[in-house]
Amino acid sequence: MVSPAKKRQTGCPIAFGLDTFGDRWSLLIIRDLMLKHKKTYREFLDADEAIATNILADRLKHLETEGIIKKSRDPENRRSFLYSLTEKGCDLAPIILEIIQWSGKYDLRTFARRDVLKRIEKDRDAVIAEIRSGQADKDNQTIGSHRTKSPR
Amino acid sequence: MVSPAKKRQTGCPIAFGLDTFGDRWSLLIIRDLMLKHKKTYREFLDADEAIATNILADRLKHLETEGIIKKSRDPENRRSFLYSLTEKGCDLAPIILEIIQWSGKYDLRTFARRDVLKRIEKDRDAVIAEIRSGQADKDNQTIGSHRTKSPR
DNA sequence: AAAATAACTTGCAAAAAGCAAGTTGTGTCT
């Protein structure tokens, strides 16, 4: 198995965070779930950063094991699966937003536009609430009924 | 050269952040600078997580190139150097604090104690201010003589 | 002057990442 980050077991909260979501790819998957409304394996594969398929499979497994994401069958297409953030995963939103703000300040080429940054700054809680509501139901999600298209 | 993270150049702020400080070790060095008052090569080497010396050298170089940390001679001992956070590095504090809070919520074994978490929650700005004041002077510091007040 | 210390560098083996091709379980089309 290709493991992402063996546990450092040092008791430090930063090390703990790095071990669970801090490798070269995990946060990008989380970003896709959180901000780009991606849900399927194929959508993650097609990200601009071009993750390799075996690495993607490994990271999804790892994140699921860590309880950051969950996997469920697509009720409308039995050959595909839908990934979504758990509560624990949604709680990473503040970290993601802080990274966006830092990069917004220091990366001149970043695509994070002024308006997005301003929104995060002024309406942080609403942004986070939207992220949460964008994920499937906390408990037993998307059973039967139509996939509610993500509200645009 | 052992490179930490080749630039993904995708324009995404998350990818940018990961490329500059998001590898398996960089954030731990930043943590040591920010929260543990470590300043020298040896102090970083002695961290609980046991970073290899070649990797440490590489990461310090990378972080310096990225403008996150700066290196200066120790005025009191000419064989050692002092590393400190730049303004850009100090601006990572909110990210670090969010990671600590997340781990504080989800890692039962974490050493981040209640009081620390509470302090971050209630007094966030003061904590960040302390981190800033803990670093060497912003401008041209520790050159030969005693620490002179930087004209600002 | 010899030993110790700080900050690295070098060389090599082991682990992880990256790439291409193959597999399995569904749907879809004719």
Added chain:
DNA sequence: AGACACAACTTGCTTTTTGCAAGTTATTTT
């Protein structure tokens, strides 16, 4: 029904990065 397509992986192999041990250079310290 049979052939093809597609989603989600898995496998095998090469390249890159990491981790470890030992060595180097420039100061102190004894």
